[in-house]
Amino acid sequence: MTRDIWKHLILVIGAIIVLAPFYMMLSYSFKSPGEIDRGTGGFFGRQEMMVDERCVQLRDPNRDEIAAAAPQYPGKSDREIRDAIMEEAAVACAMRPVVFNYTKAFIEAPLLRYLLNGVIVTVSIFVIQVLVALPAAYALAKLKFWGREAVFGLVLFCLLIPVHAIALPLYIILAKVGLTNTYAALVVPWTISVFGIFLMRQFFMTVPDDLIDAARMDGMTEFAIVWRVMLPTAVPALLAFAIFSIVAHWNDYFWPRIVVTGSRDLFTPPLGLREFKGDADGSFFGPMMATATIIVTPLIVAFLVAQRRFIEGITLTGMK
Amino acid sequence: MAVIDAPVAARTSREVNRQARTAWGLTTPALALMFLILLVPVVVAGVLSFTNYSLGNSSFDWVGFKNYDRLLSRSTYEKMFIATFTYVVVVVPVSVALGLGAALLVNSLGRIGDVYKTIYFLPVMATLLAMAIVWEFMLHPTIGVINQTLELSCGTFLEAIRFFGNGCADGFPLWLGDRDYAIWVLCFIGVWQGFGFNMVLYLAGLTGVHRELYHAAEMDGVKSAWERFRLVTWPALGPTTVFVVTISCIRAFQVFDTVEAFWPQGGGPNKSTYVMMFAIFEKGVQQNLIGIGSAITMLFLVFVMFLTLIQRWLVERKVHY
Structure with missing residues (x-):
């Protein structure tokens, strides 16, 4: 004792x-x-x-x-x-x-706008990540095709490249295409989650083949199988991935700082807070801390409510 | 038999073909994006690191290894490497050790321990930039709560200690503005933010340690808690440790938010906190010196890939040390 x-x-x-x-x-x-x-x-x-x-x-x-x-x-x-x-x-x-x-x-500052931008960006990133990763993960886990090993090897290789590390060339490419200062710039680099593909593939490997064969017997196309059979079975893994993805992108500061320079209309919450700090004099400490509190609160509250799920989601990277 | 088999074989081969086509159809979007978003930029950075390109210029010159030469000879970049490695070398071991310590304590307390788990995990969830601004207030030399608290020690026995004595006489440190303290404060905040994550990974690892191992150790006469840890827990946590160290390293290498929040211009007093991510941002994006920014990017990628490859190699060998 x-x-x-x-x-x-x-x-x-x-x-x-x-x-x-x-x-x-x-x-x-x-x-x-x-x-x-x-x-x-x-x-x-x-x-x-x-x-x-x-x-x-x-x-x-x-x-x-x-x-x-x-x-x-x-x-x-x-x-x-x-x-x-x-x-x-x-x-x-x-x-x-x-x-x-x-x-x-x-x-x-248009804080509501910033919060809305944060929601738009994080939600679109997650939705696109799933739309891209889920079919690929299904193909890698359940379909036999020539070149499958090579594709999976590529996925493993790409896991080595953190997107933040290649921010500069990405920024140059986006600038050349004329996409800086758009929602697209905030979302595009994150549309491919190699980690998501890897994770969903590992999950799909555990789904019994009989389920898929039965669906094929019923005359479902492979495309339909992905969305009508595999998606529902993957909900727990997807939920964990959602938390992982949303926490990372709601809090991200580095990438938005690079591609959003001009208009406040595109600011995400961290950028808005940063700008607030830039022109704050001493008497604005209070409002600034209020802004910080408002930005931090949604995730903290969600975490406190669904703690177990959050810890699972964030530590997903711990799966091998 | 062969007569009957032929159509079946044909049908299966058609089936195989069809499946291959669908498979490629399903993977193509992912493959295309992998190339465009991950591989092409690496090549672009590699090529640009041998040029003096700037956005807005129509042409550029090949400069050979001049950018890399500069990285290895200029004192600014020497400071960049020192700042980055100091940060990694301090934050990784400390946050891993604290994470492990916290996990062991929390785990031994059972259900009550969960309260601490929740608390220690909060910084992982919070927007780092917002918390950096709060830390900046707390560390403010005059109105910050940290120096105000330290001043309470003045006039008490604590003044006998040199740190407090000097502080009361000449004022307590400027923290973020002081070149001797800046990098350590940065490291402290890095640990503050990251150790809860390591704790949770270790807690997951601890659930995988079989109870029988402890019983067996006890049978063999292992009595003290330290021996139990050294002989059973630590080896069983080997794979978790490999993973925790790698992910902590990669995260530590990428430190940016705090540096940019504290010192938006120039990377701290005397460039003592001029870390690589900030250098890429400052040189490549703000000053439009894309050649040098790309060279830093390439070095950065080499470090990160090297670390991950070491990790994979260790995992494959199933190291239990």
Whole structure:
């Protein structure tokens, strides 16, 4: 029992170090700029009302607006009217730091657009990967044809090439074809998952031949067998592969950073966060941490809900 | 007999032909993409690494081995190799050892251990770029939580230790801005992010160690936990270790997100964190020096392929050391 206490002690220290940045990220996303600077306020911050300076500035009245407002303030000078309007603005622009941070995250940058782009890119990558890999894996596992060994050898060879490593020539080719700064550029290099082919082939090897023969007896074409017989049997393996693929591409920063340079319309979540950081001054730490929290949350929550499946999926690469 | 067999043989051969045609039909999309997306770029990089090509130029000159020459002679690239190898040599052993240690502890605790498993796996799931930005805040020299915490030690007995004494007198390290610390901070974050992944792989490996082996060892008089680990667990985990080390190496070689987030210009103080992926990005993409970028790409590929081939060779020999 005392031995267990030592184990827990070591593991708890480890857990504190691992969780520290998550704790700080959440905590900063709740706090006001002042509290972040001074390092006060505990986890949630004191949540005192704060005034959004930018919002107040936007309400600063010009001459015409002061003239228009004059009837409401009889007998006052322009200067007094302006002060009165600014006071009202300060009241209207007051909000809790947590509200400030999270609304700013969505207003200052098109965060929703980034999230949508992230979904579009990760989902299309996964769908295309399956469309390409599944038939090939079936052919390699279940059909006899001249050259099969050579094709499988090629698959094994291609497993040696990480796509990130050949990013530069890929970028040059895409630039030559005029595809940089398009969704296609974000998706194309990932359409072929050699690992996916390898994985599905290993899985299909375990599917009994009788199942396929029966389907052939029923007059199904090989193409139909792939999608109507093999696909349903492969669901568990596909689910694991989906998690593997989606986690990798939602979090990917290197490739989008290379091929998306101009328009914010194509930014994926990590790129959006990076840009936010680029032009953030000190007072924007809070909104930036709110953005980071929003980007990290979907996968973390999904992981906590379906832990076993996620760990299976991510460690798929451990299969030999 | 032969008379009856002939049509059957003909039918089977037609059948075989038909199956071959469908098979090629099913593999063609994958094959085409493999060539276009994986093999052609390797060849392109290989060819361009002997040129001075830039995007936008209509022509280029062949420069022979000049790009490779530069890689091996200029001090910038010397720093690049030092940074990359320091990172790999530190992060791989530390994250593998921590992963193994965590797996053994978690495994010995049974169901309660699962809580730690979940926690240690979180950094693997989180967007590294986002977490890098959080680390940057925490490491901020003045308002960062790390230096603020260290300052609490001032005026206490801890000041007797040199690190704290100097810190209280002259200020604590700048961390990311300090050329003596930058690469180590980078390594630390690499370990922080990656060891949970190794832990999970080891946990999977541990479920494959047969209980009988422990019983047998006990019969043979193996009593201490260390001996049990050395004689039973570690050899049984051999294949897992080969795999964990290889995948950690490949991931460590590809470090980029943290470097770009911390030092968008130039790869850290005094180029101390100028790792290869960042060099490819900076030279090839940002500065449009595609010849030199391709040369780095080729070296990078050689390293990664070499590592994977060693791994496959070890696996094929079924090494249990």
